[in-house]
Amino acid sequence: MAEKILVTGGTGYIGSHTVIELIQQGYKPIIIDNLSNSKLERLDQIQAITGVRPEFEKVEMCDKAQMEAFFAKHTDIKAVIHFAALLQVGESVEKPLLYYSNNLLSTIHLLECMKQYQIGNIVFSSSCTVYGNPEHLPVNEDAPIKPAISPYGNTKKMCEDIIRDFSMSEKQMKSISLRYFNPIGNHPSALIGEEPHGVPSHLVPYLTQTAKGIRSHLNIFGNDYSTPDGTCVRDYLHVVDLAKAHIAAIRRLLDVQDCPIWDYINIGTGTGYSVLQMVKAFESATGQEVPFQFAPRREGDVEAVYADTTKAKNLLKWQTELDLEDMLRAAWAWEQKLAH
Secondary structure, eight states, X not given: OOOEEEEETXXXXXXXXXXXXXXXXXXXXXXXXXXXXXXXXXXXXXXXXXXXXXXXXEOOTTOHHHHHHHHHHOTTEEEEEEOOSOOOHHHHHHOHHHHHHHHHHHHHHHHHHHHHTTOOEEEEEEEGGGGOSOSSSSBOTTSOOOOXXXXXXXXXXXXXXXXXXXXHHOTTOEEEEEEEOEEEOOOTTSSXXXXXXXXXXXXHHHHHHHHHTSSSSEEEEOSOSSSTTSSOEEOEEEHHHHHHHHHHHHHHHHHOTTOOSEEEEEESOSOOEEHHHHHHHHHHHHOOOOOEEEEOOOTTOOSBOOBOOHHIIIIIOOOOOOOHHHHHHHHHHHHXXXXX
């Protein structure tokens, strides 16, 4: 019988791609989401791709009663992948209390229910933001954790600490925090992808909307950083590769007997690209011109960060398979299908 995996935030961008991989790898995902940043139609798209409609319940994780009611009905869950969170860096600077209350409370309620129903495995959607502006690149998991530049980044670090401490206190609990870098692209079917609300805060949706003519130009925030061309450098990985990393982490928790009680693992490509390099790569991959202009630095942005992926390769037997042009072509194919 297929093992049931709870996916919180499973109708979101990364969550839905992970649900597809779970189905294709023989697991039985069940999704909870409050649909604050996603649409119920995502279930139709998952079904169109996989032939399977995943179980879904609309649940507000910050409401403990709703969480308890859900878990009381689903006592056969084997593991959890926890995506559900608010995730905009800029918005978190403007609305810190919203981010702290939502991201921490939802995680605490989840862990309380996992304890009550003896669910012993969790993969947490963490972020490279915990490294801040790292002293050495590429950054590995032993790098010092820096004070967070944004409340969003701080919630990721705080949730890691909460999950680690909880894992240490509960005999049956094991956890892996995947610290991933910058997911872009979408499923090759172009049936699902990233759907930002309003003006995108992430680079690639802004790129594709500009190429489509929805935006007059791309704002590049800062061109005076200590990088080769003065613009920020990031490690961009394909969202499908990222989804597969979650499957590898679930396998490790369920199948490896001597798996540590808790662990942190970087998920990236190991290569950094500047914003200007991304613009040129997009134009090369798609043939679309992207007008841009430089704007002042954006509060909360890190200068440069990209991953040392040795640990992921060794422990998860995972590495990226898709290259930058694959990601950008996929993102453009998705944009062309979107109705704004």
